[in-house]
Amino acid sequence: MVEYDAVVVGAGIIGLATAYHIKKLRPQSRVLVIDKMNTAGQGNTAKSAAMFRCFFNSQTNLTLVDTTVEAFKHIQNQQGLDIKLRWTGYLWLFSKEQFRTLEPVLKSMAESNLEYNVYEAEELTKQLNLNTQVMVDEEARVMRLADVDKGIFIPKAGSVDIDLVVQFYEEEFKKLGGEIRYNTKAEKILVEPKEALEIPYEPFFWQESRVAGVKTNQGTIKAKKTIVAAGVWANTLLHQIGIYAPMVPIKRQLFSVKATATKLKQLLKTKGFNSENCMPFTILPKPAVYIKPALEEKAFWLSYGDHFPRAFKLEDDPQPEENFYRYGIYQVVSKYFPQFLGAHSDSYWAGQYALNTIDGQPVLFAENDLLVVGSCSGSGNMKCDAIGRIAAALYVGEKQANLYGGKKFMVSNLGMTSRKVEPEKLII
Numbered sequence: 001m002v003e004y005d006a007v008v009v010g011a012g013i014i015g016l017a018t019a020y021h022i023k024k025l026r027p028q029s030r031v032l033v034i035d036k037m038n039t040a041g042q043g044n045t046a047k048s049a050a051m052f053r054c055f056f057n058s059q060t061n062l063t064l065v066d067t068t069v070e071a072f073k074h075i076q077n078q079q080g081l082d083i084k085l086r087w088t089g090y091l092w093l094f095s096k097e098q099f100r101t102l103e104p105v106l107k108s109m110a111e112s113n114l115e116y117n118v119y120e121a122e123e124l125t126k127q128l129n130l131n132t133q134v135m136v137d138e139e140a141r142v143m144r145l146a147d148v149d150k151g152i153f154i155p156k157a158g159s160v161d162i163d164l165v166v167q168f169y170e171e172e173f174k175k176l177g178g179e180i181r182y183n184t185k186a187e188k189i190l191v192e193p194k195e196a197l198e199i200p201y202e203p204f205f206w207q208e209s210r211v212a213g214v215k216t217n218q219g220t221i222k223a224k225k226t227i228v229a230a231g232v233w234a235n236t237l238l239h240q241i242g243i244y245a246p247m248v249p250i251k252r253q254l255f256s257v258k259a260t261a262t263k264l265k266q267l268l269k270t271k272g273f274n275s276e277n278c279m280p281f282t283i284l285p286k287p288a289v290y291i292k293p294a295l296e297e298k299a300f301w302l303s304y305g306d307h308f309p310r311a312f313k314l315e316d317d318p319q320p321e322e323n324f325y326r327y328g329i330y331q332v333v334s335k336y337f338p339q340f341l342g343a344h345s346d347s348y349w350a351g352q353y354a355l356n357t358i359d360g361q362p363v364l365f366a367e368n369d370l371l372v373v374g375s376c377s378g379s380g381n382m383k384c385d386a387i388g389r390i391a392a393a394l395y396v397g398e399k400q401a402n403l404y405g406g407k408k409f410m411v412s413n414l415g416m417t418s419r420k421v422e423p424e425k426l427i428i
């Protein structure tokens with residue numbers, strides 16, 4: 001039986017970026033990617049809002065995103081593949097109290113030379129017809145909303161066509177000689193003794209054992225290293241062999257509202273923030289409902305990342321909940337943006353975040369010839385290139401990964417044993 005140098009389970013954005021960077025670092029390695037679906041990026045990558053922002057409170061996240069966004073720019077500008085980068089910017093709205101707690105984040109951003117602009121409430125009303133004084137309204141008080149005091153605008157932020165980024169990594173990986181098999185589901189991780197005694201029931205606990213590949217619905221695949229990049233499904237495989245990656249699956253939903261009414265059209269085409277001449281991606285203060293300008297579709301995408309009492313429950317095909325829009329998102333958004341009054345959502349979908357509830361950051365570790373890469377906590381797309389490079393460095397046994405632009409990153413900082421990250425507070 002052929003033994004691959006590496007088998008990567010999962011052809012989502014993380015698995016593909018990892019496989020591609022492994023081939024870049026070790027062109028001679030024989031690398032196989034498998035996925036249970038019939039094509040690439042059909043897991044939670046496809047469900048995403050595909051936004052990116054160079055705005056996080058943790059230095060780690062800032063580095064992962066900033067270098068990935070630079071890699072996206074390179075793909076678009078130097079490699080000539082139009083991945084539809086749109087610099088809409090992020091407009092994050094804050095109440096007075098929230099803004100006070102944000103000051104250290106802004107200081108650290110300024111130190112990292114990351115640009116942002118502060119907008120006063122009056123300017124926001126003027127530019128966006130935003131209702132900043134919601135709390136005069138009794139319903140707003142019942143919903144415990146908050147008046148908007150300021151907005152932070154982050155210009156180095158926007159959207160990308162994530163299907164095209166997936167296509168980029170898949171094709172480049174294949175050009176380097178990488179192999180992919182779809183409709184191939186890993187059912188079990190294969191564990192073997194390092195030195196086989198050829199006796200039944202091996203390996204025994206007194207033997208040294210290692211991960212030797214995966215058992216799939218299409219047969220066994222042997223590999224020197226097995227890389228699990230299976231997103232929210234990773235623990236299904238890992239738990240079988242007593243390994244745990246800190247992540248829980250949590251449902252996230254997106255609702256599209258067409259900008260057909262005149263006021264919504266005007267809102268979508270708001271000028272003055274960005275070169276796209278559109279409303280920026282906007283996050284409300286409380287609850288942090290977000291609104292994406294979906295320019296290609298002349299629509300808005302709305303979402304909210306709810307927590308208690310939302311279940312942590314793995315679902316292959318999570319369903320959106322219409323009432324989540326009707327009695328939740330719609331009620332909140334139309335208080336801040338009355339332009340949405342009467343607006344229905346005509347299409348909606350749901351996916352899942354692989355949420356690291358401890359510090360909200362990705363996790364990468366290796367043990368017994370198994371590598372795990374995941375726990376992207378709702379921002380895996382915007383960090384994919386950096387995570388792929390760190391996973392590839394872990395694969396070749398380098399202590400430091402070379403991120404796009406030459407920035408170094410200690411691989412162990414995202415590991416489990418000597419993890420060194422600051423908890424992320426700006427998760428939406």
Ligand SMILES: Cc1cc2nc3c(=O)[nH]c(=O)nc-3n(C[C@H](O)[C@H](O)[C@H](O)COP(=O)(O)OP(=O)(O)OC[C@H]3O[C@@H](n4cnc5c(N)ncnc54)[C@H](O)[C@@H]3O)c2cc1C
Pocket residue numbers: 009010011012013014015034035036037040041042043044045046047048049050051052184185186187229230231232233234237252253254350351352353374376377378379380381382383
């Ligand atoms: C509603 C929503 C909005 C989001 N918005 C954003 C955003 O704006 N920006 C951003 O950066 N991120 C966003 N995210 C998060 C982002 O989508 C994820 O972080 C990212 O896609 C994770 O990629 P992945 O490759 O780890 O997982 P996935 O894309 O889920 O890939 C895992 C792959 O593994 C395969 N697989 C699983 N188990 C097996 C098995 N046993 N055998 C074979 N194959 C297997 C699956 O089929 C799948 O293709 C959003 C997520 C959701 C749900």
